[in-house]
Structures are given as structure tokens and as C-alpha cells.
Amino acid sequence: MPTTTEKLLADVVSTIHERGAVYGHPYYNHKRISELWSAYLNHPVTASQVALCMALVKVSRLSESPNHEDSIKDGLAYLSIYKSVLDAEMDNAFTWGAD
Numbered sequence: 001m002p003t004t005t006e007k008l009l010a011d012v013v014s015t016i017h018e019r020g021a022v023y024g025h026p027y028y029n030h031k032r033i034s035e036l037w038s039a040y041l042n043h044p045v046t047a048s049q050v051a052l053c054m055a056l057v058k059v060s061r062l063s064e065s066p067n068h069e070d071s072i073k074d075g076l077a078y079l080s081i082y083k084s085v086l087d088a089e090m091d092n093a094f095t096w097g098a099d
Contacts, residue, residue, distance in 0.1 A: 012076045026051070026081045027088035048089055051082035 002010070016026075023029050030047035037045045045053075058075035061068065088094045 012073050016077055027085045030085050048082055048086040051078050051085050054078045
């Protein structure tokens with residue numbers, strides 16, 4: 001029987017897969033966001049930094065509502081996405097679908 005944590009992580013993985021089917025690999029979306037943020041802030045922001053900042057948004061929300069299930073799931077998802085995006089940034093040969 002799966003634990004509460006295992007169920008939570010399985011739900012996060014499922015959500016990441018569902019979003020990936022719609023948006024593609026998270027690197028490309030976070031890269032676009034990083035370009036927009038960089039232009040707006042007039043300061044370079046990387047795609048992996050976007051994922052970390054989005055995770056921090058969820059941490060901030062959890063400070064207000066510590067039991068909010070969606071924020072917990074989203075925070076876990078963004079930290080997982082951070083790893084995927086960071087791997088893509090560090091792989092000079094990275095290609096996955098169309099950008």
C-alpha cells in the first residue's frame with residue numbers, strides 16, 4: 001500500500017507528464033520565460049533560475065497556507081523541473097522535440 005508521500009510524488013509525476021504532453025520539455029517553456037524576465041528586468045535570468053523562482057513562489061504561498069495541497073505539489077514539481085532544465089542547460093547536445 002503506497003504511503004501518503006508516495007501518492008503525493010506519483011501525483012506530481014503524473015502532472016509533470018500531463019503538462020509535458022501539452023507544452024513539451026520544460027526547458028523550452030522555462031527558456032522562453034527566462035528571456036521575457038531577462039528583458040523585463042534588464043538582467044540575465046536562466047531557465048533553471050525560473051524554475052527555482054517558481055518553486056520559491058510556492059514556498060511563499062505555503063508560508064501563508066501550509067496545508068495547501070496544490071502549492072505542495074507545485075513546489076515539488078518545480079524542483080523536479082529545475083533538475084530537468086538544469087540538465088538540459090548543461091548538455092550542449094540537448095535537443096528534445098521542437099523549440
